[in-house]
Amino acid sequence: MAGAGGAPLFPKPEEQKVAQIAYAIIRRLERQPETVPSASYLQQPDVQAAIVQEVAAQYRPAQLAMEAVVVPPDIAEVVAKTTEFVAQQTISIPRILVVPTGEVKSGFSPFTLQLDTLRYPPVSEELWVQYLRTGRTETVALGRGGIEGERPEDYIVSGLVDFDDISYDDHADLLYDLAGQTVRHFLSYLSETDTRKVLRYHQREIARFIHAQMRYLFTGFRRCLYTEEKFQSDPERKLAITLDRDALKWFRPAKGQFQLYYRKGADPQEYQPDFVAEAADAIYMLESKRRSELGTDEVEAKKAVGVQWCHLASQHAVTNGGKPWHYVLIPHDVIAENMTLEVLVGQFGMKSRT
Numbered sequence: 001m002a003g004a005g006g007a008p009l010f011p012k013p014e015e016q017k018v019a020q021i022a023y024a025i026i027r028r029l030e031r032q033p034e035t036v037p038s039a040s041y042l043q044q045p046d047v048q049a050a051i052v053q054e055v056a057a058q059y060r061p062a063q064l065a066m067e068a069v070v071v072p073p074d075i076a077e078v079v080a081k082t083t084e085f086v087a088q089q090t091i092s093i094p095r096i097l098v099v100p101t102g103e104v105k106s107g108f109s110p111f112t113l114q115l116d117t118l119r120y121p122p123v124s125e126e127l128w129v130q131y132l133r134t135g136r137t138e139t140v141a142l143g144r145g146g147i148e149g150e151r152p153e154d155y156i157v158s159g160l161v162d163f164d165d166i167s168y169d170d171h172a173d174l175l176y177d178l179a180g181q182t183v184r185h186f187l188s189y190l191s192e193t194d195t196r197k198v199l200r201y202h203q204r205e206i207a208r209f210i211h212a213q214m215r216y217l218f219t220g221f222r223r224c225l226y227t228e229e230k231f232q233s234d235p236e237r238k239l240a241i242t243l244d245r246d247a248l249k250w251f252r253p254a255k256g257q258f259q260l261y262y263r264k265g266a267d268p269q270e271y272q273p274d275f276v277a278e279a280a281d282a283i284y285m286l287e288s289k290r291r292s293e294l295g296t297d298e299v300e301a302k303k304a305v306g307v308q309w310c311h312l313a314s315q316h317a318v319t320n321g322g323k324p325w326h327y328v329l330i331p332h333d334v335i336a337e338n339m340t341l342e343v344l345v346g347q348f349g350m351k352s353r354t
Contacts, residue, residue, distance in 0.1 A: 039090040042083040122194040153179035159207025225251040235332040246341035250277035262301040
C-alpha cells in the first residue's frame, strides 16, 4: 500500500504484516453487505473494533519482535490507516441484481485476431534441448480431468485459461477459435513440428499477446482505482482523461462486477458499463455509444437496465448514507479531452428517483 507521493503507507515490516491481515479481513467483509453496506462503514467504531480483534488473533510477531528487539506494531492504528486507505480507494457498488426473466448467459464475443506482428522463428535445437531439460514438458490440463496436448491449439488454450477473466467452461468455443487462428498463422510460414515447438516454448507470451487484443491498454492515470485500464475506442480513452481530471475516483468495471442483464434476441446478455465515476455529490454509471447506435433496441435495453439499477442503488444509498447514482449515456462525437464531467452529466445524465 502506498500513501501520498507513492511512499509506503507502512514502512515497517511488522506493520506491513498487520496491514496484510487487516486487508484480507476487509476483503471478506466486502461479501457481507448486512455488516458493511459500503466502504465508509469500515471506519465505524464497532467495525474497527471487530477487525482489530480478529487481526490480533491472527497476528504472529517475528522472532526478533518476540525477543523485544523490535517494537510491536500498534494494531489499532494500523487497522485505522488501512480501513481509511481502502475507503478512499473504493467506489462502493451495492449488490443489486437486475435481470430479465429466463436463463442468463454471458461471455466474450468472437473476433478476428491481428497476428501480423506475431512472428517467432523456429526454436533452435540448443534452446529446445534446454527447454526439455528444465522440466517444462508438463501435461496440458484443461477442464475436468485434463487432456494431453495432442492438438497444437491445446497449448494456446492452456495459456489463456490462466487469466482470471477467462473461464474454460464458459468460453471454450471462443478459445479454440482464437487458438485455431493462431495455429493457422504459424503454419503459414512454419512446419507443423516447428509450430508445435514455438507454441510450447513461447506459450505464455503468445497467450498474453492474444489476451491483450481484447482491448487497448493505457496506464498513468492519477485517480483511477487500478494501475492500468483498457479501452475499445478512442472516445473511451478521451472520456477517461476527463474523468481522471474531474472525478474524485473512477474505474472501468470488470465482467460480473455489476449484476446487470438485458435481453438481446431470445437470450439475456450481461451488461458491462463503460465507466463508474464518483464525484463530490453523486456516483455516475457512464456509457459512450456511437451516435448512429443511439435509439437501437440493444442500446435502449442497456439504458433501461442501467437506469433501473441506478434507481435501486440510489434507494440503497439513502438508507445507508451513500451518494445517489445516475446513468449517463453519451454520444461518441461529443466526447473531447477538454469536455468537463459536469457538462456531460448536465446534457446526457438521467437523474435517478430516490
